[in-house]
Amino acid sequence: MAPFFENADLLLVADCCAYASGNFHQKFLKGRKIAIACPKLDEGQEIYLTKLTALIDYAKINTLTVIFMEVPCCRGLLYLAQQAMANAQRKLPIKGIMLNRTGKILKEEYFGGVHENSY
Secondary structure (H helix, E strand, O other), X not given: XXXXXXXXXXXXXXXXXXXXXXXXXXXXXXXXXEEEEOOOOOOOHHHHHHHHHHHHHOOOOOEEEEEEEOOHHHHXXXXXXXXXXXXXXXXXXXXXEEEOOOOOEEEEEEEOOOOOOOO
């Protein structure tokens, strides 16, 4: 219910991504609000799912971009966003951005709001 998320362009980022990408702030963060998580090490993923769903439905975020690393565990963050979208009443596309370990973009893809196993 934080007002700064209302109508925001939300960037959901795996916590390692900003360290890998030296120009992360200039390239990705400008004009967006950020939420950071680690799909491998963070506990309470169901809380993240509830919060993401609320951001979609109640804060009415405009866009959702998920940035994650190429390593398999990071893909869980994209899956979490897709699950939240599937649970939400509002629908908007999710943009997934996969980075390699040096911060280079390997792949950008849009998802229609339901779980798709493209990565």
